[in-house]
Amino acid sequence: MTAETAATGRKPVMSDVARLAGVSHQTVSRVLNGSPHVKEATRDRVLQAIHELDYRPNSAARALVTNRSQTLGVVSFDTTLYGPASMLHGIEQAARGHDYFVSIVSVRTLDAHSIQQAVDRLRDQAVEGVLVIAPQNSAPGSLAGLGGDLPVVAVGSGPSGSVPAVAVDNEAGARAVTRHLLDLGHRTVHHLAGPAGWLDSQARLAGWRAVLDESGAAVPEVLTGDWSARSGYELGLRLAADPSVTAVFCANDHMALGLLRALNEAGISVPGDISVAGFDDIPEASYFTPPLTTVRQDFGALGRRGLELLVDRIEAGPESARQPHALIPPELVPRGSTAAPGR
Amino acid sequence: MTAETAATGRKPVMSDVARLAGVSHQTVSRVLNGSPHVKEATRDRVLQAIHELDYRPNSAARALVTNRSQTLGVVSFDTTLYGPASMLHGIEQAARGHDYFVSIVSVRTLDAHSIQQAVDRLRDQAVEGVLVIAPQNSAPGSLAGLGGDLPVVAVGSGPSGSVPAVAVDNEAGARAVTRHLLDLGHRTVHHLAGPAGWLDSQARLAGWRAVLDESGAAVPEVLTGDWSARSGYELGLRLAADPSVTAVFCANDHMALGLLRALNEAGISVPGDISVAGFDDIPEASYFTPPLTTVRQDFGALGRRGLELLVDRIEAGPESARQPHALIPPELVPRGSTAAPGR
DNA sequence: TGCTGACATGTTAGCGCTAACAATGCATGG
DNA sequence: CCATGCATTGTTAGCGCTAACATGTCAGCA
Incomplete structure (x- = not known):
């Protein structure tokens, strides 16, 4: 029996609560809005009435008047x-x-x-x-x-x-992952970039290039994908054919997934022959084969x-x-x- | 200069539009609500005024009165x-x-x-x-x-x-995938189920079991995961140790992903040694290694x-x-x- | 005792809109 | 030429709430 006790059929409004509590509708409003000028006992009676009627303030009415x-x-x-x-x-x-x-x-x-x-x-x-x-x-x-x-x-x-x-901070993430690869001993790092025109692509590209420049590493040609696993796969087939590649930083995890499959099909071992890193840390990344090194975004x-x-x-x-x-x-x-x- | 022409600073309301169009606010309301009883010319003047003032109806007021x-x-x-x-x-x-x-x-x-x-x-x-x-x-x-x-x-x-x-229709999906595996020649199909108590788990389990029963295939012990890739991986290690397993139907793609990794680590070839199927068709599924047979949910x-x-x-x-x-x-x-x- | 003021509560107006009804105009037909 | 009816427009009331103001009450103090 939680519905309006009087079973009027209509949804209770503020004045119904007021009547039941024996106060004016304004006092009910005060209780609802936490006004300090309400006696403890009155507040309790009002709350009791609200509960009894299962009253819910009409949000449209409130929005109308408060704007x-x-x-x-x-x-x-x-x-x-x-x-x-x-x-x-x-x-x-x-x-x-x-x-x-x-x-x-x-x-x-x-x-x-x-x-x-x-x-x-x-x-x-x-x-x-x-x-x-x-x-x-x-x-x-x-x-x-x-x-x-x-x-x-x-x-x-x-x-x-x-x-x-x-x-x-896309650039910082890209720098971290590129440095990680260089620190492992790779001479340079290839980059599978996101589509041009996206700020995220640009920042990740910039971070990657900056680290290579700072380290005096060669800056290989950039391959540009479209964030999809499909593009990672297709560009991955190209990378697989290039024996100079030892490390690839992909601008997101999906492209890295496609790349992993392309390398697997080509019989190239990861990370034995080529190291691969991604960006985003999607939940699946740690269960890729092999688990993907990546950059976690919160x-x-x-x-x-x-x-x-x-x-x-x-x-x-x-x-x-x-x-x-x-x-x-x-x-x-x-x-x-x-x-x-x-x- | 798209804002209210009069630059009153206040947002225009219906009566502002009415005044500008030389009609009553109710006529503006009629235009807004597509009433048929408005002369073409009047409607145009009102629309013009609305546009000129960049008037937007107050949704709270409307909600209040229309409920x-x-x-x-x-x-x-x-x-x-x-x-x-x-x-x-x-x-x-x-x-x-x-x-x-x-x-x-x-x-x-x-x-x-x-x-x-x-x-x-x-x-x-x-x-x-x-x-x-x-x-x-x-x-x-x-x-x-x-x-x-x-x-x-x-x-x-x-x-x-x-x-x-x-x-x-979870059950139909499970039946389809189980039949698919039997049709390929597998003597039976193992099942990596979702957590007990979930309707989806139960229906997929039921579909799987029904097909096995109908085909007179043995019903192997069910392994129960929790939908996560991690649980797929852990249970996958168990399956990898069992030489009788030739086909596994996972209750979702994430668990299948974990299973794939476990099998890969155990040096078991998919689908050469064991066939694996999932459920859901997450976007990554077609780029797993190998691409995952699964059931697409729209x-x-x-x-x-x-x-x-x-x-x-x-x-x-x-x-x-x-x-x-x-x-x-x-x-x-x-x-x-x-x-x-x-x- | 009466005055002051803080507290507690009530009363009134109006937010911007739609629904219901009222009023107007104008063509039609007897 | 006037009653009839429909198309078009206007007027009024009120949705449920909060803000502003009005009122009532009671303690403290001169």
Whole structure:
């Protein structure tokens, strides 16, 4: 018997609670909003009445009068991938902690128009701010002015300058993994890059090249994939044919997976003949054959930080003292796919 | 200069539009809601005014008076996995088509209490219905009565009877893959099952056993994992030590991945010595070494169907004519990890 | 005892919208 | 020429809540 005791059939509203508790609806409102000016005994009676009627405040009415929806929007590109999915998870967890709801819109393509549509849709829903989980391309200002007055924060993509962003320090991760391979004794490291135009690709490429330059190692030709295992496989067949290759740093784990298969088919041993490293640390990476050395991104932390940045902007305004960008340091995870050169 | 022309600083409301168009606010409302009783010319003037002011209806006000939030809730367990993430994607796409917003809450654990909390949170937000993306355990009525009067649909887990559900036909998938292995000439098929208590595990186990029984094949002892690659690896070491094993059907692809690694380490060739099959067809499966024979689940379709079922219940009531459960047929995807027995 | 002020509570207005009803105009047909 | 009816538009009320103000109560103090 948890439903409204009076069985009116209608959902109870604030004045129903007030009547039952013998107070005015405003006092009920005060209890609900934690006003200090309510006597202990009164508060108890009100809470009791709320419980008895299983009363739930009408969020639309509250939003109407306070002009706050308590909702944040998330625009996500391909929620299907491990990274975006984890960030979404982190965002939602953090949002709950800050008492916001999370509404989501996913876009199929990354062009400015689709993203704009998604943001508009969220704006129609009166969200108070928007998080964009989308790898940014380097096109100038792709996110700039997207939200109008609506606060927007980009998550998981490098700071592009146009919008506050939270991202992993791709360059540092690439440097770490490249150095790791050189330290193992490899003369140089090949790179299987992500698609041109993506900030992540560019930063990882830059980190790799910087370490090679600093070490005086030769800088081999870069092969460019599209993040997919398929492209890793296809380019891997090319690498397999080149006897000078002893170490390959792939811009993500999926391409590394494709590469591993290509090398396996070619009868090349990993890490015996060639060492392979990836980037992301997807959950499967430690069960590849052999387990993949990679760079762990804490996607969940990324999401949480992004959310906090956004909440900050909403509640403190854009002049908020905190810095508008954040770089999360990644972590090298050495596993069995890298070793000292054997050929 | 797309903002409100008058630069009042305040967001324009319906009466601002009305004034500019020289009509009453109600006529603006009629235009917005597609009422047929508006003269063409009037409609145009109103639309023009809306555009000029960049007016957006206040969703809270509308929700308050119509008593409809146009929002659906999704409760998701571990959005990080490929399956749930894909379903969420499918749900969102379909929801947009039906003019609903999607609000998400993720739960860390699957106990009834957490799920109840999540649903309560969504109810506080006045969602019109809830989709639960959570593998159901077989505990009786784990979802029953969860929503009270709120429509609830389970997505991706077998029909448990307590709530309308949309799921893949796990048993059919398991039958298909088991038959595939027998047809290749294997005397029997071992099974690496998912955790007990999960409907998915049980259905896959049942399908496997049924085919063995029908074929008069011996039914080997079942090994039970926990869906993780780690458990596949550990149990795989046991299987590797048993020379009678020639074919293994794993209840999901992750465990198959772990198994592949265990076999590889033991120097056992796949599919030369042992054939391996999985279930789910995660995107990486076709790049495992060797490419994994598996059963494809169309998670996106699952999400879409679930959403349609839910919308149906919301708009037509629970007595809606359509059947409350739906089973999506899965598809066997034969790849290189299965072949005729070699030992 | 009466005055002050802090506390506790009640009353009123209005957020922006839609639903219901009212009013207007205009063509039609007897 | 006027009643009839439909198309079009306007007017009013109220959804459930919070903010602002009004009122009531009681302790402390001159």
